[in-house]
Amino acid sequence: MQRKQILVTGGAGYIGSHTIVTLLEEGYEPIVLDDFRNANPAVIKKLQKLTKKEIPFFNFSCCDFDKLIQLFKKYSFSGVIHFAADKAVGESVVNPLKYFDNNITGLISLLKVIEKYPNTNLVFSSSCTVYGNPTSYPVTESFPVGFNSPYGFTKLCNEQMLMQFHTALQSTKICSLRYFNPIGAHESGLIGEEPIGAPNNLVPFITQTAAGWREQLTVFGNDYNTPDGSCLRDYIHVMDLAEAHVSALKYLEKRKEGCNAIFNIGTGIPTSVLELIKVFEQETGKTLNWKFGPRRAGDVPAIYANVEKSLKELHWKAKRSVNEAVLSAWNFQKHSLITNPSIK
Ligand SMILES: NC(=O)c1ccc[n+]([C@@H]2O[C@H](COP(=O)([O-])OP(=O)(O)OC[C@H]3O[C@@H](n4cnc5c(N)ncnc54)[C@H](O)[C@@H]3O)[C@@H](O)[C@H]2O)c1
DSSP: OOOOEEEEETTTSHHHHHHHHHHHHTTOEEEEEOOOSSSOTHHHHHHHHHHTSOOOEEOSOTTOHHHHHHHHHHSOEEEEEEOOSOOOHHHHHHOHHHHIIIIIHHHHHHHHHHHHSTTOEEEEEEEGGGBOSOSSSSBOTTSOOBOSSHHHHHHHHHHHHHHHHHHHSTTOEEEEEEEOEEEOOOTTSSSOOOOSSSOSSHHHHHHHHHTTSSSOEEEEOSOSSSTTSSOEEOEEEHHHHHHHHHHHHHHHHHOSSOEEEEEEESOSOOEEHHHHHHHHHHHHOOOOOEEEEOOOTTOOSBOOBOOHHIIIIIOOOOOSOHHHHHHHHHHHHHHHHHHOTTOO
């Protein structure tokens, strides 16, 4: 049987690269589009080594409609997973135009192509940031939406664009996944969270500090109204998240009619930043050098998911623990030390 071809925009990035592995395991044929603004091209080689498969990849921006349409002429995509976006909350506060430009133009360009290829299913990377600053937890998909940063604004705007696009073209099948906080790495240690420059997320900071690449970890804020004063998050293993994309594709494939569905993708379990540090220290036997710093713009005190809808409709559930996730991240970090000793 012919394997279904899936375009993976941003497929060399953190979540995209892990999803490629799962797509291949599940019998799909992923084709990567990435302009490598936040990924190392070596990731593609690592993916090929890990999966022992050729992975076609294209290096251009998904904002480039002309090139994108050529790609659709070349392949017969049954679906697109649209990861490509800029994602640093803090940077978006300082440079909002960069975020409007990439995150909004990228989706416009993709939708213009899907308008011409309306049988292409679309899975979109949304974020729990669209809940703004929720006042109760866990959050369900029907909670009020909002934003705390230009990045969050672009994700909410993207969701609204998808809703209105689907209203106009009702046969399209679209699924937005609202990720909570992805952490961890593939068990091989070959791929993981490896941003260009300083990381924005907690776990690469933890592992890079433990490895001696960074002197000290800063925990932003100790006076939130949470049990230990640090932020509460819903940390999800990136391989569980990768599997959610395959469940979303299968969900869309099974539907006879168009849809625009939204799902929370988290564990439903809150963990504080300080708890996560403790788990890391217990699991690895490392002592982290960390200090408290001031609160960071755009951070909400607490958020975690109600995951009933994704269990019921996507038949997907996170299986891996936070302990497994931090250990896998540390395994990846140790591997990076071996393969990239010069990167600081
Ligand atoms: N990591 C998180 O904490 C998190 C949480 C919620 C949602 N998301 C969303 O998930 C998606 C993937 O996130 P990630 O953590 O893997 O980020 P990432 O930066 O590691 O991956 C994004 C990839 O997209 C590429 N890219 C960006 N703009 C592009 C463009 N115009 N054309 C082609 N490639 C482009 C980058 O080079 C990178 O490889 C993003 O849309 C992000 O907003 C991430």
